[in-house]
Amino acid sequence: MGIANLERKLEDERQKLQKEEEEEEEERIREKIEEEHYEAIATRKREEEEADRAAEREFGPRRWPTREEFQRAMRSAQYDRSHFHFAIVGKAGCGKSSLINAFRNLRNKDHGAAQAGTRETTLRIGRYPDPGTNPPREWIVWFDVPGAGTQLISDQDYFLKQGLYVFDLIILAIGDRFEKVDGQILEDCARFKVPTFIVRSKADMHILNSMKEFDDCGRIKDNPELFWRCRDTFVSDSQETVSDGLVKQNLPDQGVYIVSRDVLRCTYNSALKRRELRDSSKPDMLEIHERQLVNDLLAAAAERRCGTRQKEAIEERNREQAMHIEAQERFGGPLRWPTREEFQETLRRTQYDRSRFHFAIVGRAGSGKSSLINAFRNLGNKDAGASKTGTTETTLEIGRYPDPGIEPPRQWMVWFDVPGAGTQRIPHQDYFVNQGLYVFDLIILAIGDRFEEIDARxxxxxARFKIPAFIVRSKADMHISNSMQEYGDYAPITDNPSRPLYRTCQDTFVNESQQTVTEGLARQNLPDQTVYVVSRDVLRRTYNSALHRDLEYRLPDWAQLDSTGVIHERHLVKEVLTAAAERRCETDILSVTQVCTRPDSWIYI
Incomplete structure (x- = not known):
């Protein structure tokens, strides 16, 4: 027996040492990654400073737009954050207008097409909303920018005068040569952190002209071997021309997309019509980089929109670093992110379905989570299918409760009853990640008499996972009734909810609940947040009658609803539905383009 105990102790010590070694190794790896990260930032900053000095020697001091210029450029472009704004720029005659027409599924002579020609036909920025009626085409607006390098538009301030800094993405169309103004545009795009793509169009025309030098007919089907040889030569010559031009201007090398107008039009529009961009097993012989260009355009635009501007990204990173340090001090450990395996397992466990809204109610044991879910689902606590309630922790694993409603939006909703935090079974250190709360569209935090440390966490x-959160204090009718009984009023609230004592006790309870949360958030250095004070029965009546009266996804006319005992129930319903719809709309935009590479938004799938 003693030998078994000794072996068990030795095994425990061995596991403890192994765990410590693993933690030390993880710490070394984390420190190495941080060191490489900061070194990369410093290197990039030195390169940018050197590029600034070189540009200043070449073109004079760099200028940034004033606030008035920026606002004027936004007005001129009719900038709308719900759309993607793509600009095509370059020298006159390089095929900018034809490219825009191809992307918009129009030929150059079609009605509504951008005017094309061999000379500069674009004298002012043309705005061309995509005529598509399905996403993502309905969100895209194309801009035909006057050609650079003409007498009408000088090179020096081309980027600023045209207001190119407001666009989400810029396509630089080039001709037979890579000009000085092309390099200036690329440098300014890098300075303003605008994604840029170099495109050489009219590939079919150039390849056929090359074939005619060897073959009088110049027909592809008659001599496919010659076609492929001329095609490869044109692609390599175009890339070499751009690479040499970039080297001459001390700019980093960049790939060139070689495209043909008609092939691009067919490829782009057929791909978006299928709502996905998949490789073709039998591509068109004339297809070169069209498919790759389409994928990269949509990916870069969505990534930029997801990350907004560089300044916001830096501020966000600084906030996260500060939050990470504060969390270590307050909660005794670093913030943890779920692994890809944990994320996939959570999606499977919660039966996540993108066609539905997933609402989770969380909080400490006994805070009324299950009763709230029943109220939202129009069920009493004892009804069949209701979430189990009680004064102790009755929820031991996440419960999934689809809304029993058969009309939208209720038929799209799924409610989740999450085990209470702060119990012996569920320690609060890793509560959020362990419970997989990062997959939900919206979270309601139910609180009790006090605002605890776990609530703040x-x-x-x-906030870290960008999930809308609402703080709710339920059982308001019970608390107000108890307060009234202290003054000798034992009549039910429903007898006369407008009597002065009821209003006094209600205001006191609401103010005390808000003050408790405000003070709790302040202690944890978190921003203040509204508390929604509700009663289960009033919420059930308000929420379900509201959705029953309005089945077209609009909020109801609240004046027509029963207001007996209502405190914050109406506001809660309105804010919950609005926040969920806005969040889902944002993620759907990203899901169409199949990208979202920011570390804090990988959750969008």
Whole structure:
């Protein structure tokens, strides 16, 4: 027996040492990654400073747009954050207008097409919304920018005068040569952090002309071997021309997309019509880089929109670093991100379905989570199919409760009853990640008489994962009734909810609930947040009658609803539905383009 105990102790010590070694190794790896990250930032900053000095020697001091110029450029472009704004720029005659027409599924002579020609036909920026009626085409607006290098538009301030800094993405169309103004545009795009793509169009015309030098007919089907030889030569010559031009201007090398107008039009529009960009097993012989260009354009635009501007990204990173340090001090450990395996397992466990809204109610044991879910689902606590309630922790694993409603939007909703935090079974250190709360569209935090440390941790993690969170204090009718009984009023609230004592006790309870949360958030250095004070029965009546009266996804006319005992129930319903719809709309935009590479938004699938 003693030998078994000794072996068990030795095994425990061995596991403890192994765990410590693993933690030390993880710490070394983390420190190495951080060191490489900061070194990369410093290197990039030195390169940018050197590029600034070189540009200043070449073109004079760099200028940034004033606030008035920026606002004027936004007005001129009719900038709308719900759309993607793509500009095509370059020298006169390089095929900018034809490219825009191809992307918009129009030929040059079609009605509504951008005017094309061999000379500069674009004298002012043309705005061309995509005529497509399905996403993502309905979100895209194309801009035909006057050609650079003409007498009408000088090179020096081309980028600023045209207001190119407001666009989400810029396509630089080039001709037979890579000009000085092309390099200036690329440098300014890098300075303003605007994704840029170099495109050489009219590939079919150039390849056929090359074939005619060897073959009088110049027909592809008659001599496919000659076609492929001329095609490869044209592609390599175009890339070499751009590479040499970039080297001459001390700019980093960049790939060139070789395209043909008609092939691009067919490829781009057929791909978006299928709502996905998949490789073709039998591509068109004339197809060169069209498919790759389409994929990269949509990916870069969505990534930029997801990350907004460089300044916002830096501020966000600084906030996350500060939050990471504060979390270590307050909660005794670093913030943890779920692994890809944990994320996939959570999606499977919660039966995540993108066609539905997933609402989770969380909080400490006994805070009324299950009763809230029943109220939202129009069920009493004892009804069949209701979430189990009680004064102790009755929820031991996440419960999934589809809304029993058969009309939208209720038929799209799934409610989740999450085990209470702060119990012996569920420690709060990794509560958010362990419970997989990062997959939900919206989180309701149910609180009790006090605002606990675990409540603050949940709010902070919701902000970290960009999930809308609402703080709710339920059982308001019970608390107000208890307060009234202290003054000798034992009549039910529903007898006369407008009587002065009821209003006094209600205001006191609401103010005390808000003050408790405000002070709790302040102690944890978190921003203040509204508390929604509700009663289960009033919420059930308000929420379900509201959705029953309005089945077309609009919020109802609240004046027509029963207002007996209502405190914040109406506001909660309105804010919950609005926040969920806005979040889902944002993620759907990203899902169409199949990208979202920011570390804090990988959750969008």
């Amino acid at each position: 949940i709010i902070e993690d919701c």
